[in-house]
Amino acid sequence: MAELRETGGDGVVEVGAKSTEQKAEKMFNLKKWNAVAMWSWDVECDTCAICRVQVMDACLRCQAENKQEDCVVVWGECNHSFHNCCMSLWVKQNNRCPLCQQEWMVQRIGK
Amino acid sequence: MITLSKKLKQDAEKKQPKYPAVDDGRRVSIRDKLLTKEVQELEMDLPDSCKVHFEDVNKLSSFMLKIVPEDGYWAGGIFHFQIEVPEEYNMLPPKVKCKTKIWHPNIAENGDICLSLLREHSLDGTGWSPARKLKDIIWGLNSLFLDLLNFDDPLNIDAAEHFYRDRAGFKAKVNEYVRRFAQR
Ligand SMILES: [Zn+2]
Ligand SMILES: [Zn+2]
Ligand SMILES: [Zn+2]
Numbered sequence: 001m002a003e004l005r006e007t008g009g010d011g012v013v014e015v016g017a018k019s020t021e022q023k024a025e026k027m028f029n030l031k032k033w034n035a036v037a038m039w040s041w042d043v044e045c046d047t048c049a050i051c052r053v054q055v056m057d058a059c060l061r062c063q064a065e066n067k068q069e070d071c072v073v074v075w076g077e078c079n080h081s082f083h084n085c086c087m088s089l090w091v092k093q094n095n096r097c098p099l100c101q102q103e104w105m106v107q108r109i110g111k
Numbered sequence: 112m113i114t115l116s117k118k119l120k121q122d123a124e125k126k127q128p129k130y131p132a133v134d135d136g137r138r139v140s141i142r143d144k145l146l147t148k149e150v151q152e153l154e155m156d157l158p159d160s161c162k163v164h165f166e167d168v169n170k171l172s173s174f175m176l177k178i179v180p181e182d183g184y185w186a187g188g189i190f191h192f193q194i195e196v197p198e199e200y201n202m203l204p205p206k207v208k209c210k211t212k213i214w215h216p217n218i219a220e221n222g223d224i225c226l227s228l229l230r231e232h233s234l235d236g237t238g239w240s241p242a243r244k245l246k247d248i249i250w251g252l253n254s255l256f257l258d259l260l261n262f263d264d265p266l267n268i269d270a271a272e273h274f275y276r277d278r279a280g281f282k283a284k285v286n287e288y289v290r291r292f293a294q295r
Contacts, residue, residue, distance in 0.1 A: 093202050
């Protein structure tokens with residue numbers, strides 16, 4: 001079996017619960033403030049790696065079927081986010097995060 | 112080149128009973144929408160040794176890939192792969208067959224290919240993922256002639272054993288196959 005190496009570098013930044021602390025800390029040290037601290041795990045420009053539409057927009061399926069309102073976002077424990085529609089189709093196939101291959105565990109669902 | 116906007120329009124008009132009908136009467140193929148985007152990106156990001164060819168520009172789900180390895184055992188050969196993208200893409204991976212007869216540990220003589228990325232079900236996380244694209248598969252296939260070449264977990268066991276038993280003989284047989292089957 002030949003295996004493809006993980007290419008990575010797809011611009012995923014993982015900032016978890018600690019970001020608020022970090023932010024608070026850095027408020028006292030503005031010299032060290034940098035753009036990285038501005039990134040968060042629910043930035044609006046995140047793209048769903050499954051349907052390749054931004055997670056803040058409705059997924060490809062819901063757009064095509066005119067069900068924009070029902071389309072919500074799901075975040076995994078790994079902090080990767082997808083459309084809930086897209087992810088629920090994929091977990092039937094393989095219960096792993098398509099991006100980091102970790103076992104998929106829902107952290108939260110919302111808009 | 113494919114005129115993609117025209118193609119999408121045609122798809123919307125086409126009646127394909129397999130797709131679920133929606134309110135406004137249009138038929139939805141998620142696969143074709145994904146492919147329209149991917150194919151546009153594809154030509155910009157392929158290895159120099161690879162070329163894709165669409166028989167029918169209205170059918171992006173079926174195409175040929177030509178690999179002309181520049182280095183390695185198979186240099187000098189021209190290898191054709193047929194790629195079929197199932198309706199369930201990208202929940203399911205594309206199906207790939209090697210149409211050129213080849214002596215290779217990871218490609219059977221009937222054209223079956225052993226590349227983890229193409230596996231529908233994998234327990235170890237190396238199989239297909241919807242985050243992957245056609246581009247990744249093409250790079251993966253290209254690497255079967257170079258760094259992904261793997262003699263330790265072969266599909267063509269005879270070819271792998273041949274390599275370990277008699278390296279010169281293996282090379283000679285590869286060359287013979289290239290001469291006989293992989294010249295165009
Ligand atoms: Zn999606
Ligand atoms: Zn949706
Ligand atoms: Zn993940």
